Amino acid sequence: MDINHWQGRLAELCQAHQVPGASLAVLADGEIHECATGVLHRGTGVEATTDSLFQIGSITKLYTATLIMQLVAEGALDLDAPVVSVLPEFAVADAVATKTVTPRQLLSHTSGIDGDFFHDTGRGDDCVAAYVAACAGLGQNHPPGVTMSYCNSGFTVLGRIIEVLTGQVWDVALRERLLDPLGAHSTMTLAEDVLRFRSALGHLGEPGEEPVPAPVWGLARSAGPAGTINATAADVVRFARLHLDGGRTPDGTVVLPAEHVAAMQRPFVQLPATHAHHMCWGLGWIAYDWPGGRVIGHDGATVGQKAFLRVVPDAGVAVALLTNGGVPAEVYQRLFSELLTETTGVTVPDFEPPAEPPEVDVTRYVGSYVREGYDVEVTEQDGVLHLRGESIGELAAINAVTTAVLVPVEEGLFAARRNEHEPWAPVVFYTLPDGSPYLHFSMRAAPKG
Template sequence: MTRSPGIDDHSRALPEQPSPPPDGPASFPSAQPPARPVDVSYWQRRLTELAERHRVPGAVLGIARGAHDDVVAHGVLNRATGVTTTRDSLFQIGSITKVWTATLAMQLVDEGALDLDAPVAEVLPELRLADPRVARRVTMRHLLTHTSGIDGDVFTDTGRGDDCLERFVGRLDEAAQNHPLGATFSYCNSGFVLAGRVIEELTGMTWDRALRERLCDPLDLEHTVTLPEEALRFRTAVGHDSEGGGPPRPVPVWSLPRSTGPAGLITATAGDVLAFARLHLAGGTAPDGTRLLSEHSARAMARSQVELPDKDSLGDSWGLGWIRFGWDGRRLVGHNGNTLGQSAFLRVLPEQDLAVTLLTNGGAAKDLYQELFGEVFTELAGVAVPEPVRPPAVPVPVTARRYLGRYERAGTRIDILEGGDGLRLRHTTTGPLAHLVPDPVEETALVPVSDDRFLVRYTDSPSWIPVTFYSLPTGESYVHHGMRATPKAP
C-alpha cells in the first residue's frame, strides 16, 4: 500500500494470501479483440429466467462494448403498484457511487488542488476524530482505499440541508477508531463521506452539485440523480426485502440519509452507469473528446493500492475507489452497491473494452449476479468467472476456541459462540439500520476451511460468505466479515 510520509508501516498485519493474477491493462485497452455480438433476445430470456428463479422483483442488465450499449429489463419496480421495469428505469446504485466520488477526487489531483498523500486536515483544519493523531495524519489515499480505520458504518442523519456533510464530519469524533491508521483494510462508508466533504471544500460546491457539474453534465447523464425529489421525475425502483423466507415486499424507507451521499446515494439508469464506465475505459475522455480525467489518474485508480485480508468475498485488492478482480488470469475492476432493498453490480474488463452492469430491487440479487455474470463473461469475453466459495468436501478439524467472544463496531455486533456441533456466528445489526432490516439478528454455523478461515450461510441466500480471523503485530484481534474488520471486544 502506498503510504503518506510519517505513517507507521503496518503492511505486515495483513494475513498471507495467494498471489493475485498478474495485471492486465490497468485502465483501458490499447488494442481491442474482435467483439462477440450481443444477442439481445437471448440475454432478455436469461435475465427473465434467472431473476424469477432468484425472486428478484425487477432488474436491468446493461452490456457495453465500445460505444454501443445493449440494455434489457425484467419485472416490476414496485410490487405494490405493479409498475413495470424498463430500460430507462432508475435504480439506486449504492456504493458504486464511491467510484464516482473517487473520480471527482482524482480530477482535483489533476488540477493540483489535492495531494493524495497530504493530510486532509490541511483542507479541513477543523477535523476532529476519536484519535487526534489520525485526525492529523489521515490522507485522501487512506479514505479512497478504506484503510483509515475510522468506524465505517456510521449513518448519522444530519438533515436535508446543503450543510449535511459538514455537520456529519463535525460529529466524526463520535466514531471509534477501529484499527490503527493504515494497519489493515476495512470497508468504510464514513471515510467516503469525509472524502466528499474535502471535495466540497476544494470546489466550493455541495458534493451533489460537484458530481453534476464535473461528471454528469459533461457526460450527458440526464438520468443520474442524488436526491429523492430528483428521482421522482423518472421511472424509479423501490427496494424490496423478505422476512422469514416470504415473498419480497417494498421496504418502508426508500433512501439512506443525504449525508451518506458520497458513499452511496446515486440513483441512475443502467445506460448512465455504462457511460461512466466508458469514461474510464477511454482513459478519462468523454465521448465528445473532452478530457475529464487525466490518463495517468484513470490508470492510477485501477492500480493496486492494498491487498485484502479476505480474497473470496469480492476482489483480491483495492485501487483508488475501484475493487480489483482477478478472473481467469484477466484483470477487471468494478464495484458492488447495496442500499435499502436494492443491489447493483458493475464489472469492467479493460482489455476487451467491455463493461457489464446489473441493477436490482430485491430478492437474492447476489445469486442472480453470480449466475448471470458467469454466463455473460464466458459467452462474450471467453472469461470464466471464479466459482463461488464452498465448504471443503472433507471437514477440516480446527482448534478455534481462541476466537470465542464478542466483536463489535458501529452498526454490527458479532458473537462467536460454542454450539453442540461446533462454532456458531451470531450477527446482530445495531444502530439506525436495525429497524430497517427484516431480521436484525441472524445465527448460523461457522464451517471451517482452515484454522483461521471459515464460511457461513444465512437463511436468505444459498451463497457461502467468508469469515477470517487475524491479529495485528501489535496484538489486536479481528474478524473480517462482509469486507469489514471488526475488533474483538476487551
C-alpha cells in the same frame, strides 16, 4: 450481442431467486445494450424498464473517487497530506487518526475510522459539512493503515473535501464536473429529482421468502458521497466507459487524465485471506483476481436494493446489474459468469467450503466483535461455530439479524451463508501486526471485545 437472449436469462434468474425487478446494461464493441424485467414496486405493480432508476448504493463511491482524482490532477489536493490540511475542522475520537488520516487512506478503506456511521443531518446543503462535524466522536476499528475495513464514513469526508475545494455542494460538483460531460442525464442524487423518472423501491425479506416493499425509500442526503446515486443501468456503464477510455468521454473531452485513471485501478491493499475474496482494493475501484483477465468493479447496497458493476478493461466490456430485492447475489453470480465468459473469456470464481472441511480449533475464535453499526457474536456448539450479526444504531430498524453456521476452509478462514438460497461468503479471523485479534466479515474489520 443477442440482448434478447440475456433479457430472457435475466427474467429467468430473477424469478428463480425472487428478485422483484432488475435492469441490465452491457457495453460491448462500443455499443450499450439494455434490458429489464419484473416490477419496480410489488405494491403498485409498475413495470421495470430500461429507463427506470435504481439506487446504485456504494457504486457511488467510484464517482466520488473520480471527483477526488480530478482535484489531484488539478494540483488542488495531495492524497498523502493529512485530511486536516484541507479540512481543519475534521476530527475523530482518536487524536492520532485525526492528525494523520489521509485522502489515500479514505479512498482505499484503510483509515480505520468506524465506517457505518449513517447519521442523518437533514436535507440542507450543509448536510455533508454537518456530518463531518458529527464524526468528532467516531472511534477507530483499527489504527490507520494497518488493515482494510470498508468505510462509508470516509467517503462522506471525501465529499466534504470536494465541496471545500470546488466551492460547490457535492451534488452540484458531481453534476457539473462528471455527469454532464458524460451525458449521464438519467443519474440523480436527490429524491425530488428522482421523482421525475420511473424509480425502484427496495424490497426486504429473508432468503427463500417473498420479499415485501421496504418501509424506507433510501439513505439520508448526508450519505450522498458514499451511496445515494440513482441511475439507469445504461448510465452506470457510461460512467464505466470513462474509465475504459482513459478518462475521455465519447466526444474526446478529457474528464480525468489517463495516469490518474490507471492509478485508481491498480491494487493498493489486500484483504485478509485475499485468495478467498479474489480481490484487492484500489483507489475507489476493486481489483478482482479472476480467471481469464483483469477485472475491476464495485457493488452497492441500500435499503432492499443491490447493484453490481464489473469492467474488463482489456476487452472493453462493462456490465451493470441493478436490482430491488430478493437474492440478487445469486442472479449476479450466474448471469455475470455466463455473460463475461461469452464476451470476454473471464469467469466469476465461486467461493465455497470443501466437501470435507478440515478440523480446526474453533474455540479460539469464540467471542464478541463490535464495530460501528454492527455487533457480531461468535459462539461454539458441539465443535461448530455460529455467527450472529445484528445491526445497531441508525440502521437497526431496517436491517435484519444475520445468523449463519461457519464451515472451516482452513485455519482462520470459514465459509458462511444464512441458508441454501444464498452464496457462500468468507469470514476471516486474523491478527493485526501488534497481535490484536480481529474478525473480517462483509469487507469490515471488527476487533475482538
